[in-house]
Amino acid sequence: xxxxxxxxxxxxxxGPEITAIARQLLEVVSQxxxxxxxFEEQPIGGSAIDAAGEPLPAATLAACRAADAVLLxxxxxxxxxxxxxxxxxxxxxxxxxxxxxxxxxxRPVKIVPSLIGASSLRPEVIKGVDxxxxxxxxxxxxxxxxxxxxxxxxxERGFNTMTYSASEVDRIAHVAFKLASQRRGRLCSVDKxxxxxxxxxxxxRVDVMTPAYGDVEVSHMYVDNxxxxxxxxxxxxxxxxxxxxxxxxxSDEAAMLTGSIGMLPSASLGSAGPGLFxxxxxxxxxxxxxxxxxxxxxxxxxxMMLRIGLKQEAAADALEAAVDKVLAAGFRTGDLMSDGCxxxxxxxxxxxxxKSL
Ligand code: IPM
Ligand code: MG
Numbered sequence: 001x002x003x004x005x006x007x008x009x010x011x012x013x014x015g016p017e018i019t020a021i022a023r024q025l026l027e028v029v030s031q032x033x034x035x036x037x038x039f040e041e042q043p044i045g046g047s048a049i050d051a052a053g054e055p056l057p058a059a060t061l062a063a064c065r066a067a068d069a070v071l072l073x074x075x076x077x078x079x080x081x082x083x084x085x086x087x088x089x090x091x092x093x094x095x096x097x098x099x100x101x102x103x104x105x106x107r108p109v110k111i112v113p114s115l116i117g118a119s120s121l122r123p124e125v126i127k128g129v130d131x132x133x134x135x136x137x138x139x140x141x142x143x144x145x146x147x148x149x150x151x152x153x154x155x156e157r158g159f160n161t162m163t164y165s166a167s168e169v170d171r172i173a174h175v176a177f178k179l180a181s182q183r184r185g186r187l188c189s190v191d192k193x194x195x196x197x198x199x200x201x202x203x204x205r206v207d208v209m210t211p212a213y214g215d216v217e218v219s220h221m222y223v224d225n226x227x228x229x230x231x232x233x234x235x236x237x238x239x240x241x242x243x244x245x246x247x248x249x250x251s252d253e254a255a256m257l258t259g260s261i262g263m264l265p266s267a268s269l270g271s272a273g274p275g276l277f278x279x280x281x282x283x284x285x286x287x288x289x290x291x292x293x294x295x296x297x298x299x300x301x302x303x304m305m306l307r308i309g310l311k312q313e314a315a316a317d318a319l320e321a322a323v324d325k326v327l328a329a330g331f332r333t334g335d336l337m338s339d340g341c342x343x344x345x346x347x348x349x350x351x352x353x354x355k356s357l
Contacts, residue, residue: 001034001036002167003035003037003038004035004070005068005069006036006038006070006071006305007063007064007067007070008023008040009042009060009064009072010041010073011044011046011073011074011075011076011089011238011283012076012288013282013284013285013288014074014287014293015045015073015283017289017295017346017347018074018279018294018298019239019298020078021295021298021299021350021353022071022073022302023039024354025299025322025353026319028311029306029318030315033158033312033314033318035312035315042057042059042060042064043057043187044075045074045076045077045092045093045283046075046076046206046283049083049087049092051161052168052271054092055087055088055092055093055097056091056095056099060096061100062345064100064276065099065100065274066101067274068274068310069275069276070274071277071278071305072093072276072277072278073093073283073298074278074284076285078285082351087166096276097137097276098143099275100273101270101273102270103136103138103139103168103171103172104135104136104137104172104268105115105136105247105266105268105269106135106267106269107134107247107251107264107265108132108265109125109132109234109254109255109256110129110130110261111130111257112182112327113325114327114328115258115259116259118258118259118260119257119258119259120256121257125233125234126257126258127235129234129235129257131234131237131239131240132179132183132239132249133240133247134175134179134239134242134253135243135246135247135248135252136243136247137247139163139164139165139270140163140164140244141244142244144147144160146161147160154253162196162245163198163332164198164201165203166205168201168202173189173205173206173209173241176239176241177209177212177213177216178213179211179239179240181215181241183238183239185216185217187216187217187218187219187238187241188221188226188241189242190221190222190223190242190250191220191246191260192222192223192241193220196226196279206220206241226246227250227253229249231253231257245355251266252280254269260294260335260336261281261297262279262281262297263276263297263300263329263336264300266278266304267301274307277301277304278301279297279298279301290347291347292334293346294298294333295333295353296327299322301322301324301325303316303317303319307357319357322357323353325356326353326356329352329356330342331344333346333349
């Protein structure tokens, strides 16, 4: 039987709750579809700070690099807000992305018909939205040097550097072009080229590459306009190509089109080696341990892992179908609750998902 080694990173907050559900579902679909998943859990983020004194222990990174795929729930806790930056949970996630060389972050946003009423936007605006944010993940202002805080002339200054090399732009743009040609053939590259040199380079590189992808129609959009267009007319978008910071912001905005960030999965990929699959949402410390979390984004991330990371298409379809079925039957966690639906906790939602597999 085919075996895949999967590292699970439950992390912090609601992470362990939603990981338990994804694991159960993965065990069932793998058996049913004739392959075996060998799981190994590792600490990351706040749980790793508690266990090992650092947010990404070397053993966690080594296990992830040696796996066939990595499934991460969420990291972060206000308990660590006062630690120096390199000791905080978020730094563990950034170090994992860098350490696994995961430069391409794919965040698909697709409206689930039964959730159309859960969005804060009108149904006629969001009906049929199906877009993909392709976010550069290991460069830009998140990693640029120099950065820091200095005292100068009795004042204090904080600074970061937004920087991209042509080759960094090229490799993420290639990913976006390829995905656009497999989808509806439209690529919108997001930048701030009216103000930023780094964005002008970004735009120039996308233009240089455009002729090689004759089947893709390319447009450029300033990030402020993109933020507006996402809520004005999100259906105009197929693939959105962004740098690290712009993609962070726009993907949260795009997530809300679906009614809840609790629905959005993501995949982070490099040019070789295992991918990292994780929900777009965070660790939700306010509801952690209360059995209130929405496990859907985690389950959909597990489905992305099966499809993209492990090439187990049929099993991925089965997980996604289970999510659709449970939603269509009117089961909702608190974040998506609306009139006429039945509200469930995280565990009960997991049981419904298992039943509908
Ligand atoms: C995300 C998150 C992370 C990011 C944080 C937790 C470091 O917001 O994955 O979007 O900014 O990339
Ligand atoms: Mg974010």
